[in-house]
Amino acid sequence: MDDATLIAQVQAGNEHANRFLIEKYKNLVWHLVLRMVDQQEDAEDLCQEIFLRVFRDIGRFRGESKLSTWIGAIAYNMSISYLRKKGKNIMVSVDDYLPVASGKPAVESADEAVDKSSMKKIVHRVIDTLPVQYRTVITLFYLEELSYKEIEGITGMPEGTIKSYLNRGREAIREGVLRLVPDMHPQLSTMK
Amino acid sequence: MNSETDRFSELEALITEALKENPERELSISFTDTLLRKVEKRLTWRELIHEFAMKTGIVAVSLIILAVCLIFPNRDSTNPIIQMIVDNWQIVSGAVFLILFTFFSDQVLLKFYTRERIS
Numbered sequence: 165m166d167d168a169t170l171i172a173q174v175q176a177g178n179e180h181a182n183r184f185l186i187e188k189y190k191n192l193v194w195h196l197v198l199r200m201v202d203q204q205e206d207a208e209d210l211c212q213e214i215f216l217r218v219f220r221d222i223g224r225f226r227g228e229s230k231l232s233t234w235i236g237a238i239a240y241n242m243s244i245s246y247l248r249k250k251g252k253n254i255m256v257s258v259d260d261y262l263p264v265a266s267g268k269p270a271v272e273s274a275d276e277a278v279d280k281s282s283m284k285k286i287v288h289r290v291i292d293t294l295p296v297q298y299r300t301v302i303t304l305f306y307l308e309e310l311s312y313k314e315i316e317g318i319t320g321m322p323e324g325t326i327k328s329y330l331n332r333g334r335e336a337i338r339e340g341v342l343r344l345v346p347d348m349h350p351q352l353s354t355m356k
Numbered sequence: 357m358n359s360e361t362d363r364f365s366e367l368e369a370l371i372t373e374a375l376k377e378n379p380e381r382e383l384s385i386s387f388t389d390t391l392l393r394k395v396e397k398r399l400t401w402r403e404l405i406h407e408f409a410m411k412t413g414i415v416a417v418s419l420i421i422l423a424v425c426l427i428f429p430n431r432d433s434t435n436p437i438i439q440m441i442v443d444n445w446q447i448v449s450g451a452v453f454l455i456l457f458t459f460f461s462d463q464v465l466l467k468f469y470t471r472e473r474i475s
C-alpha cells in the first residue's frame with residue numbers, strides 16, 4: 165500500500181489501515197524515542213502520544229516528504245519537547261563531550277573472557293552515554309538505514325551537521341569502548 | 357602493524373554490527389491494540405462532538421430566525437416575549453444552560469459511554 169492510499173484509508177476511518185500504519189512505522193518511532201528518552205515506560209507512553217498526534221494531524225500531511233519522514237519528525241520533535249519538559253540538557257556541545265569519562269572499566273583484565281555479545285552490550289552502554297543529537301542521527305542512519313536527506317527532514321539538522329555527528333559519534337563510541345575495556349585489542353583477536 | 361590495523365577494523369566492524377542491531381527492549385505486545393482503542397475512542401468522541409455541534413447549531417439558527425420573525429414585524433413597539441426574556445434573563449439563561457447540558461449528556465456522554473461498554 166503506497167503512502168497516498170494509506171493516508172486516504174486512515175482518513176476514511178478504516179481500522180485496518182490504522183493498524184497497518186502503526187505496524188509499519190512503530191519500529192521507527194520506538195527506536196528513535198527509546199534512544200532519545202531512554203526510559204522504557206516513558207518511551208512507550210510517548211510513542212502512543214506520537215501516534216495519536218499522527219492520526220490527529222494526518223489530514224495536514226501534504227506529501228512534500230515521505231510519510232516516514234513526516235512521522236519521524238513528529239517523533240523527534242515530541243521527544244525533544246519531552247526532554248525539555250524533564251529539564252534534560254539536549255544541547256551538549258560536541259567539544260564539551262567526553263565519552264564515559266567517569267565510566268568504570270567493564271573488564272578489569274585481558275584474561276577476563278569477553279564474547280561478542282558482551283562487547284556489543286558495552287557498545288550499547290557507550291551509546292547511551294552520548295548526547296541526544298548523536299544518538300538520534302546514529303539510530304536513524306545505522307538502525308533505520310535512512311539517507312542524510314531523510315535524517316535532515318526528520319531532525320531539521322543540515323546535512324553537514326549530520327555527517328559530523330555521525331563521525332564524531334563513532335569516534336566517541338570507539339574511545340568509550342576502549343576506555344571501558346582496557347587492553348581491548350588483544351581481546352578482539354580472540355573474540356568469538 | 358598489520359595486525360594492529362586488523363584489530364582496528366575488527367573493532368570498527370563490531371561497532372557497526374552493534375549499531376545496526378535492534379535494541380533489546382521492545383514495545384509491549386499489546387501496544388498496537390491499546391493504541392487502536394485510544395484512536396477509536398478519540399474518533400468516537402470527535403464524531404459525537406461534531407454531531408452535537410451541528411444539532412445545536414441547527415436549533416440555534418432556527419431560534420434566531422424565529423426571533424427575527426417575531427421582532428421585525430413589530431419593531432416599533434416593544435415585543436412582550438422579548439421584554440419577558442430581558443426581564444427574566446437569569447432564569448432564561450439557567451433554562452438554556454440546563455437544556456444544553458441535558459442535550460449534551462444525552463447526545464454525547466451517554467452515547468460515548470454506551471459505545472465504550474459495547475466495545
